[in-house]
Amino acid sequence: MKIFKKNIHEEKDLNVEEYGNIFTGLAVLFVFTFIIMAVILMNFVVDSNQINSDNLASHEFNYVVQDYNKNIGIFGKNTIRDLANEVIKNKISSHNSADEIKNNLQTILNDKANDYYKNTGVNFKSEVLSVYNGEDPFHLNVKTLVTATKGKSEYNHVVETKISIEELKDPLPFLMCKEHPTLFENGTKIYYNDAISYYLSSKNLLNPEVYENATSPLFIRKCPFDPYEHHGNKYGMKNCIDNGYFHESADGGCYLCRLEGKATCFHYGLETFIVPQAVSSLNQSSISGSDHVIFYDNYPGDTIVFYEENGFYEILILDSSHGAKYGMN
Ligand SMILES: [Zn+2]
Numbered sequence: 640m641k642i643f644k645k646n647i648h649e650e651k652d653l654n655v656e657e658y659g660n661i662f663t664g665l666a667v668l669f670v671f672t673f674i675i676m677a678v679i680l681m682n683f684v685v686d687s688n689q690i691n692s693d694n695l696a697s698h699e700f701n702y703v704v705q706d707y708n709k710n711i712g713i714f715g716k717n718t719i720r721d722l723a724n725e726v727i728k729n730k731i732s733s734h735n736s737a738d739e740i741k742n743n744l745q746t747i748l749n750d751k752a753n754d755y756y757k758n759t760g761v762n763f764k765s766e767v768l769s770v771y772n773g774e775d776p777f778h779l780n781v782k783t784l785v786t787a788t789k790g791k792s793e794y795n796h797v798v799e800t801k802i803s804i805e806e807l808k809d810p811l812p813f814l815m816c817k818e819h820p821t822l823f824e825n826g827t828k829i830y831y832n833d834a835i836s837y838y839l840s841s842k843n844l845l846n847p848e849v850y851e852n853a854t855s856p857l858f859i860r861k862c863p864f865d866p867y868e869h870h871g872n873k874y875g876m877k878n879c880i881d882n883g884y885f886h887e888s889a890d891g892g893c894y895l896c897r898l899e900g901k902a903t904c905f906h907y908g909l910e911t912f913i914v915p916q917a918v919s920s921l922n923q924s925s926i927s928g929s930d931h932v933i934f935y936d937n938y939p940g941d942t943i944v945f946y947e948e949n950g951f952y953e954i955l956i957l958d959s960s961h962g963a964k965y966g967m968n
Pocket residue numbers: 862863864870879880884885886
């Protein structure tokens with residue numbers, strides 16, 4: 640009986656020990672689970688921080704690349720402007736304007752790459768691939784291979800940039816009149832003095848004196864009259880001449896060729912009017928006043944009055960085909 644009792648007691652002790660073991664086991668499991676979960680959670684936080692900072696880095700990187708690509712257009716226009724001003728100042732035509740613009744832009748982009756690296760840490764390497772006429776003669780296109788890297792971010796694209804040539808100076812008159820350069824620029828116009836009459840005389844062309852004190856636009860500006868026949872409406876031509884507009888022309892020189900001293904080329908190009916001074920009597924014909932005709936084709940035209948005030952006539956000399964193009968016949 641006593642033994643039996645003792646056995647029961649022993650059995651009871653054993654049960655307590657078993658429960659203790661189970662509790663210890665559970666506690667260990669719980670702590671272990673907690674540690675694993677903490678580690679997983681921490682990893683998750685670290686990962687998402689990494690992803691956030693990667694996102695931020697790539698967002699900033701894209702922003703810098705976009706800014707750089709936009710600036711190619713600005714650097715490109717400055718390059719073209721500098722070349723035009725140099726050609727005008729020295730009266731020496733560019734041998735290959737597209738190549739010159741390409742090389743000068745390359746130099747600028749190399750310089751700017753240092754600034755970009757200093758300011759943003761983005762490493763740019765660019766190669767200007769080509770400079771060529773745009774879809775319309777008022778634009779030039781530049782193709783650039785842009786490579787950029789920073790950390791894990793990379794960019795590698797051929798970027799095409801369309802550059803407006805509006806507000807750049809027309810270099811052609813300065814090159815064509817370089818033998819007798821009495822012309823000068825004054826604000827928005829070129830005043831020819833006797834430069835064109837000298838030029839026409841030297842080629843024994845008809846009535847050069849008509850073009851004494853003639854003018855033409857200094858800056859390339861796109862004529863808004865569309866279609867061009869609207870120049871024939873009341874003050875259309877007067878408005879065009881006063882504002883110094885340029886027009887699209889299959890025969891006129893494109894801007895790249897103008898920089899090379901070519902009044903005409905096989906590209907789709909530009910033409911503007913060379914305007915005689917106002918006259919009080921109308922009886923002269925001379926060379927037609929489209930700039931490619933004055934400086935290259937040299938065919939004659941007749942006087943057309945586009946404005947009259949106080950007995951003075953503002954005139955153009957136009958051949959019949961240019962007259963028809965501008966609605967002036
Ligand atoms: Zn016009």
